[in-house]
Amino acid sequence: MLAAAVAGKASIIVTWNLKDFPAQDLRPNRVTSQSPDDFLTELHAAFPDALIASVKRARLNLRKTTPTVERFIDALKQNGLKKFSRMLCQDIASLQGSG
Numbered sequence: 001m002l003a004a005a006v007a008g009k010a011s012i013i014v015t016w017n018l019k020d021f022p023a024q025d026l027r028p029n030r031v032t033s034q035s036p037d038d039f040l041t042e043l044h045a046a047f048p049d050a051l052i053a054s055v056k057r058a059r060l061n062l063r064k065t066t067p068t069v070e071r072f073i074d075a076l077k078q079n080g081l082k083k084f085s086r087m088l089c090q091d092i093a094s095l096q097g098s099g
Contacts, residue, residue, distance in 0.1 A: 005031050014039045016080065040084040052094045059095070069095045 002021070005013050013021055013033045021033035034042075044051045059072045067075065069092055077085035088095065 002026065002029065002031065005029070012039065035080075037081045037083050040081060041087060044084065044087050048091070052088075052091050055088060056095050056097075 001013060001015070002025070004010075011031060013026070013031060014036055015021060015033060016035060018033055018035060023032065026032055040051070059069065060066060072095075073085045073088045073092070076088070
């Protein structure tokens with residue numbers, strides 16, 4: 001994965017498997033690693049409106065069911081996005097609606 005990141009000129013590897021990507025191995029290639037939870041939390045801090053719009057679209061684009069906003073956020077939390085789901089709870093009104 002590191003070779004792909006370097007070849008693609010990526011600066012961040014987003015993975016749950018942080019233990020296999022220690023900073024001292026990544027630093028010479030000018031790459032860092034982050035958990036998906038940290039990555040999405042930082043993305044939300046940098047681009048809150050765009051990220052909220054993307055999350056809203058993702059929920060509404062589910063094909064089998066469209067869960068309530070609360071259930072959608074809970075599913076994210078259950079899948080390890082604890083910090084990100086807390087941030088989304090603060091924007092719950094923006095995630096409501098169909099468009």
